[in-house]
Amino acid sequence: MLKIENVNVFHGDVQALKSVSMTVEQGEIVALVGANAAGKSTLVNTVAGVHRPRQGRIWFLGEDITKLPGHLLVGRGLVLIPEGRHLFPFMSVMDNLQLGCYCGEARKHQEATLEGVFKMFPMLADRREQLAVSLSGGEQQMCAIARGLMARPKLLILDEPSLGLAPLMVQKTLDTVKEINAAGTTVLLVEQNVQHALKMAHRGYVLENGTIVMGGTGQELLNNPHLKKAYLGI
Amino acid sequence: MLLEVKELTRTFGGLVAVRDVSFGIESGEIVGLIGPNGAGKTTLFNLVTGFLPPTRGDVQFEGRRISGLLPNRVCHRGIGRTFQMVKPFGNMTTLRNAMVGTFFRDPDPRRAKRAAEEILEFLGLARCREALAKNLTIADRKRLEVARALGTQPKLLLLDETMAGLNPTEVADMLGLLREIRTRGTTLFVIEHIMAAIMAISDRILVLHNGGLITQGPPRQVANDQAVIDAYLGERYLIA
Numbered sequence: 001m002l003k004i005e006n007v008n009v010f011h012g013d014v015q016a017l018k019s020v021s022m023t024v025e026q027g028e029i030v031a032l033v034g035a036n037a038a039g040k041s042t043l044v045n046t047v048a049g050v051h052r053p054r055q056g057r058i059w060f061l062g063e064d065i066t067k068l069p070g071h072l073l074v075g076r077g078l079v080l081i082p083e084g085r086h087l088f089p090f091m092s093v094m095d096n097l098q099l100g101c102y103c104g105e106a107r108k109h110q111e112a113t114l115e116g117v118f119k120m121f122p123m124l125a126d127r128r129e130q131l132a133v134s135l136s137g138g139e140q141q142m143c144a145i146a147r148g149l150m151a152r153p154k155l156l157i158l159d160e161p162s163l164g165l166a167p168l169m170v171q172k173t174l175d176t177v178k179e180i181n182a183a184g185t186t187v188l189l190v191e192q193n194v195q196h197a198l199k200m201a202h203r204g205y206v207l208e209n210g211t212i213v214m215g216g217t218g219q220e221l222l223n224n225p226h227l228k229k230a231y232l233g234i
Numbered sequence: 235m236l237l238e239v240k241e242l243t244r245t246f247g248g249l250v251a252v253r254d255v256s257f258g259i260e261s262g263e264i265v266g267l268i269g270p271n272g273a274g275k276t277t278l279f280n281l282v283t284g285f286l287p288p289t290r291g292d293v294q295f296e297g298r299r300i301s302g303l304l305p306n307r308v309c310h311r312g313i314g315r316t317f318q319m320v321k322p323f324g325n326m327t328t329l330r331n332a333m334v335g336t337f338f339r340d341p342d343p344r345r346a347k348r349a350a351e352e353i354l355e356f357l358g359l360a361r362c363r364e365a366l367a368k369n370l371t372i373a374d375r376k377r378l379e380v381a382r383a384l385g386t387q388p389k390l391l392l393l394d395e396t397m398a399g400l401n402p403t404e405v406a407d408m409l410g411l412l413r414e415i416r417t418r419g420t421t422l423f424v425i426e427h428i429m430a431a432i433m434a435i436s437d438r439i440l441v442l443h444n445g446g447l448i449t450q451g452p453p454r455q456v457a458n459d460q461a462v463i464d465a466y467l468g469e470r471y472l473i474a
Binding site: 011033035036037083134135136137139141142163164165167169171172192194230231 | 246268269270271272273275276318319369371372373374395398399400401402403404427429465466467468469
């Protein structure tokens with residue numbers, strides 16, 4: 001479904017990604033883990049068309065999308081829920097959600113999708129008229145996830161969805177991701193919660209200093225001594 | 235008692251964000267504050283630090299009333315804070331950002347710079363002192379928040395989710411730093427959702443739910459409290 005080939009990305013003079021290659025197959029949950037500043041966000045932002053690779057190619061559903069801008073990717077079903085929420089603060093929860101389904105086919109299905117999203121996050125239904133800025137941090141995170149789902153993604157990329165959520169909500173959110181996946185959406189998950197992420201993922205990749213140093217099934221990675229020491233603190 | 239909060243209430247229109255909250259913090263303690271998203275934790279921080287005036291109730295610091303004071307006055311009295319949504323001056327270097335904190339106590343640029351450098355060194359940010367703040371990772375920007383707050387030489391430091399986004403190894407490093415900050419004489423009041431962190435570091439934990447304090451006590455007791463499990467944890471948290 002998604003294939004990344006020898007991608008190099010630079011921020012100014014600093015090389016953030018060095019010849020990164022990875023794949024995500026239809027129906028999978030793939031976890032991307034690594035320390036802060038390893039390049040995880042850069043990688044998913046590059047896939048979503050926020051950054052341009054200097055070299056390398058990215059394929060989505062068999063087509064080369066390396067040079068496509070972000071909004072066209074959303075229309076094709078490749079959706080990123082970015083780290084740090086990025087809601088429109090002075091728009092209502094409802095308007096934020098509706099903007100999620102602005103591109104492509106998703107707009108036609110707005111009402112049905114909205115119903116599903118409200119079922120997942122009842123709090124958002126209660127607060128639909130409130131300005132996004134008046135939500136608490138964790139509630140804003142839920143709104144950002146919900147907005148991503150409004151686009152009816154084929155490939156959903158989540159960058160740290162559990163950031164700032166209470167433990168109960170972390171579980172619920174990750175359960176939601178599993179449900180979304182079971183319903184047919186492919187998932188690429190960046191998560192600091194390494195243990196949770198690898199447990200629920202079919203496969204995972206470990207990114208260090210801009211390079212993929214390891215790949216394997218979630219279980220293989222969880223049992224890997226290097227990973228245990230570096231990321232799980234065991 | 236270093237900080238004493240009495241019957242503090244704050245409403246937004248019809249919503250009671252903080253309801254009749256009373257508690258105290260002793261000098262030298264590390265006190266955790268947990269609760270579901272939207273429970274009122276950040277609002278409580280805003281009330282203590284003067285970012286919001288309370289609707290009712292009273293905040294006292296070192297025996298003097300501080301509720302009603304502007305945030306900069308509260309900071310002068312010795313309460314520092316970090317923000318959950320970090321907002322460094324993006325086009326200024328890490329060092330310059332840290333100096334925003336140290337200038338608060340010392341108008342002399344050389345001394346303020348030296349103080350800022352020491353804080354960056356202490357927090358492990360010296361390696362990016364010349365980097366623009368907008369280019370820092372989220373984890374480093376969170377540490378820069380701590381640096382700016384430390385620069386104001388707080389007696390009481392309020393930390394709002396400074397460990398969000400860190401992996402377990404990085405969390406362990408941060409816990410070491412917080413313990414060191416306490417050893418150097420700063421009392422800590424900490425909002426955090428990472429249980430491994432808050433349980434390990436707190437002497438006492440307060441639990442806020444729907445704006446009200448539902449329980450408080452040592453970590454082990456709070457982790458076994460059924461109301462806390464139902465409202466917040468979702469399952470029993472096992473303390474090693």
